[in-house]
Amino acid sequence: MTPTLFTLSLCFTLALTGLSFHRTHLLSALLCLEGMMLSLYLALSLWTLQLDSPAFSLSPMLLLAFSACEAGIGLALLVATSRTHGTDRLQAMNILQC
C-alpha cells in the first residue's frame, strides 16, 4: 500500500473511530465528522496526481460544498440542542426525551 493511501485511510478510520466513541461532548463528534470530510477531500484532490486522470477534477469542490452544508446543519443542531437541553453534553440527552 502506498504511504498516501495508508495515511488517508488511517486518518479516515481514526476520525470514524472518534465519531463512534464520542463520550462527553457532541462538539467532538462534529469535529471528527469534519475530519472525515477533510480526509476524503484530500483523497479526491490527490486523485489527479496519483492516477494521472484529470477527469474528476471538479469532485473535490463538490465535496467541499456539501461538507460545508453538512457542517452548518451540524452546528445548527448543536445550537438547538444547547438551547433545549442547556448543554451539549451527551448525558443530558437521554434523560429528558424531548
Next chain:
Amino acid sequence: MHPASLVTLATLLLIFLILSTPIISTLYTNPLPNTWPTTHAKTSVKMAFFVSLMPLFVFMNEGSEVIIYTWSWTNMLTFSINISFKFDIYSIIFTPVALYVTWSILEFASWYMHTDPNINRFFKYLLMFLIAMIILVTANNMFQLFIGWEGVGIMSFLLIGWWYGRTDANTAALQAVLYNRIGDIGLILAMAWIAMELNSWEMHQMFATSKNTNLTLPLMALILAAAGKSAQFGLHPWLPSAMEGPTPVSALLHSSTMVVAGIFLMIRMSPLMESNPTALTLCLCLGAVTTLFTAVCALTQNDIKKIIAFSTSSQLGLMMVTIGLNQPQLAFLHICTHAFFKAMLFLCSGSIIHSLNDEQDIRKMGGMHHLAPLTSSSLTLGSLALTGTPFLAGFFSKDAIIEALNNSYLNAWALTLTLLATSLTAAYSLRIVFYVSMGHPRFSPLPPINENSPSLINPIKRLAWGSIIAGLLITSNISPLKTPVMTMPALSKMAAMAVTLMGLLMALELALTASKQVSPTPLRTPHLFSNMLGFYPAIMHRLPPALTLTMGQVTATQSLDMIWLEKIGPKTIQNINQPLASMTSNAQKGLIKTYLTSLLLSLTLIIISPLMF
C-alpha cells in the same frame, strides 16, 4: 271627451293632489302649525272624500266604468309598462269608503295620539299609506298594483313599529314584513308568468288573451300573495301581532284597508279564476279553515284588540270563501261593509283603552255601559253589525254570502266550517260586550273615563251611521253581476241567523254560569289550544328557521369550507404523510454510538480477516 271620463280624470288628479299636499308640505323646513294634524291632514282627507263622491255619483247614474291611460313608462319591443288607472265598480265604490273611514280615523287619531311628540310624522305615514292604497285599488296593470302593494306593506311596517322602543312592537313589525314577503313571492311569480305567457301586465289584455291557457300556476301564486297579505291560515300570525301598533293603525290598516288588499287582488283577478276549479276550491277550503281557526282562537283571548284582530282574520277568511264560490261582488260588498263596523269597533276599543288608562285586558274592564255610554253603545252596534243582525250593514253582505254558500255546488266540509265560524262570531262578540260593558267594574275607580271630546265622538258617530246604512246604500245602488238564488227552503234562508242566534244563546248561557261556579277552571286542552293560537306561532317561528339555518350551516360551512377546502385539499398530504414519517422515524431508537460502533467493528473485521486467514 265623454263627461264621465272627464269627471273621473279630474277627480283622480284632484284626489292625488289633495292627499299629497300635506305630505309635501312636511318636506319644507318651515315648522308645521300646532294643529297641523287636524287642520291640514284630516281636512285634506275630508275634501278628498267629497271629491271622490263625484265619480261615484256619475257611476250610479250612468253605470260607466272608466280606464285612464296616462303615459307609457317603458317598453321592450312588444312588452310595455304604462301608467293606467281603472275606475270600475270596485275602485269607484271602494275609494269613497276608504276615504270616509280614513277621515274618521284621522280625526280619532288627533285625539288618541294627542300627547305624542311625533304626531305630525304619524299623520304623514297614514297619508302615505292612504295614497299607496288608492294606487293599489285603481291600478289597471300589475306593475302599478305591485307599487301599491309594496307601499302598503312598508307603511304597515313603519306604523306597527311606531313605538319602536318596545321589543314586542319591533318583533311584530318584522313579522308583518316577513309574512308579507312570502306572499310577495307569489305575486312576483304570477307577474313573471303573465309577462312571459300573456305578454302584458294590463288587466284587460290579460283577461282577453287567457281564455284557453292553463292558468293553474299563476293562480296558485296569486292565492299565495292574497294569503300573505290577507292573513289566511298558514300566513296568519302577523295580524294579531300587528296589534302592537297604535289603535288608529289597527283601525285603518289591519281591519279596513290593507288586509283587504289580498282579497281585492283576488277580486280583480276573478275573470282569470272563473274557469279554474282548482283555484276556486283552494280559495274555498283555505278561507273556510282560516275563518274557523281564527274564530276559535278569538274565543279565549283576553286582549280586546286581539279579539277584534282575530275577528278581522275570520271575516277575511269569509271573504276568501266567497271568492272560492266565484262571487267576487259579494266579497267586495263584504269588504265595504266590514270596513265600517270593524273600524268602529277599533275606535271604540281605543276610546275604552284610553279611558281606562291604557288597560287592554278585558278581565280588568266592566260596567262601561254606565260609564261610557256612547262608546259601549257603538261597541254593541258594531258587534251586532258584525254578526249580521238583520238590516244593519253586515247583514246585506254576510247573509248574501251564507245564502250563496248554501245554494252552491261545493265542498260540504267548507260549508260546515263556515257556518260554525259564523256562530262563533256571535260568541266572541258577546264575550267582548259582556266583559267590557256588562257587569260591575273590575278596575280601580281612578282612571279618567271621559268621552266628551268631539274628535272622539264624531268619528264614532259617523262610522255608526255608516254601519247602519252602508249595506243598504251600496246594495240598492249597484246591480248584481251574478243572479242570486231567490227560492230556497226556509231553513236554508234562515241558516245564518239561526246559527248566529244559537252561538249567541250558548255564549250568553256560558257567561251567566260564570258566577255560579259550575267548574272553577276551563278544560285545559281546548282552552290551551285556543289561547295559544293553536300553537302555530310557537312551532312555526322556532322549528323551520332552526332547520333552515342548520341546513345552511351544514352545506356552506361543513361541506364546502371544512371538507372541500380543508380536509380534501391541503390537509390530505399532511394527514397521509405524517403517520408514515412518524412510524418510520419511530422504528429506530437513536442509539448512534451503538450503530457506529457496530459499523467500526464490522469494518475492522472485514479489513483484518483476509490478513488473518
